[in-house]
Amino acid sequence: xxxxxxxxxxxxxxxGSLSRAARVLHIAQPALTQQIKxxxxxxxxxxxxxxxxxxxxxxxxxxxxxxxQAILKQVIDARSAVAQSTDKPTGxxxxxxxxxxxxxxxxxxxxxxxxxxxxxxxxxxxxxxGNLIEQLKTxxxxxxxxxxxxxxxxxxxxxxxxEEMMFITRSGSQYATARRSVTFARAAKAKLILPGMQHGVRxxxxxxxxxxxxxxxxxxxISSVTIMKSAILADIGATILPVAPLLPEIKRGEMTxxxxxxxxxxxxxxxxxxxxxxxxxxxxxxxxxxxxxxDELCRSGAWLHARILARPEA
Numbered sequence: 304x305x306x307x308x309x310x311x312x313x314x315x316x317x318x319g320s321l322s323r324a325a326r327v328l329h330i331a332q333p334a335l336t337q338q339i340k341x342x343x344x345x346x347x348x349x350x351x352x353x354x355x356x357x358x359x360x361x362x363x364x365x366x367x368x369x370x371x372q373a374i375l376k377q378v379i380d381a382r383s384a385v386a387q388s389t390d391k392p393t394g395x396x397x398x399x400x401x402x403x404x405x406x407x408x409x410x411x412x413x414x415x416x417x418x419x420x421x422x423x424x425x426x427x428x429x430x431x432x433g434n435l436i437e438q439l440k441t442x443x444x445x446x447x448x449x450x451x452x453x454x455x456x457x458x459x460x461x462x463x464x465x466e467e468m469m470f471i472t473r474s475g476s477q478y479a480t481a482r483r484s485v486t487f488a489r490a491a492k493a494k495l496i497l498p499g500m501q502h503g504v505r506x507x508x509x510x511x512x513x514x515x516x517x518x519x520x521x522x523x524x525i526s527s528v529t530i531m532k533s534a535i536l537a538d539i540g541a542t543i544l545p546v547a548p549l550l551p552e553i554k555r556g557e558m559t560x561x562x563x564x565x566x567x568x569x570x571x572x573x574x575x576x577x578x579x580x581x582x583x584x585x586x587x588x589x590x591x592x593x594x595x596x597x598d599e600l601c602r603s604g605a606w607l608h609a610r611i612l613a614r615p616e617a
């Protein structure tokens with residue numbers, strides 16, 4: 304198996320056509336077809352399905368595609384690590400951020416990147432936590448902001464921040480209360496709009512409910528932050544979340560956030576990297592910058608109801 308075969312295969316899947324991939328790769332189509340045939344023979348699996356509409360990956364091809372992308376990225380990172388200067392890092396760094404954190408962190412991070420490291424190309428990807436974990440394991444991304452639920456032992460973990468989780472309703476909602484705080488038992492009686500179990504906050508909420516002997520029976524499961532906002536504003540239900548993903552609506556007075564009394568409801572965020580794949584100089588620079596930006600957002604109060612977590616000495 305050769306690197307060029309991986310590049311050829313990825314190009315075919317990306318373009319959905321042998322002829323288009325051949326033109327991009329500047330290789331004759333028969334030669335491209337032969338290389339893919341050799342790859343399939345070596346793997347003893349059909350990787351591509353050819354039809355009149357184009358070329359798509361088979362189930363085996365989809366699995367191989369993910370690994371091929373990760374391998375090619377690591378090759379690029381290795382070359383970049385050798386070539387770049389520690390004084391002026393360059394290269395491409397892929398950072399994954401959960402949907403519920405991107406609204407507060409992404410723009411300040413991009414602004415700081417442009418000012419401090421203009422020669423680094425930062426690729427931000429917004430995903431559910433479970434997807435980010437898989438991408439980090441396979442090397443498709445260099446770093447990821449993840450929810451620390453005690454199951455991150457396979458990664459190099461740096462604590463970022465702890466966010467208070469709150470009961471959030473539409474202002475004037477049927478689920479609203481005159482008090483500034485509610486008990487978890489009171490919040491659990493509302494029709495709750497919560498993300499799916501693959502999302503970092505949901506297992507935490509379920510754990511608190513089990514410990515309190517409370518069954519969450521009126522749950523509407525929505526993992527899209529945009530759809531969740533619309534549902535809350537339509538007063539279909541309330542939610543239990545950190546304020547970060549709903550901060551614009553809270554600041555405009557469209558939603559109201561209530562502290563949850565009697566139970567410690569919070570989530571912990573960590574910046575994670577692979578233990579097996581060394582960070583490039585550029586990725587290490589982005590790692591430091593994420594910590595700096597997070598600290599500034601917490602200190603300034605821009606990241607509402609979040610506090611900086613202690614970190615090990617460097």
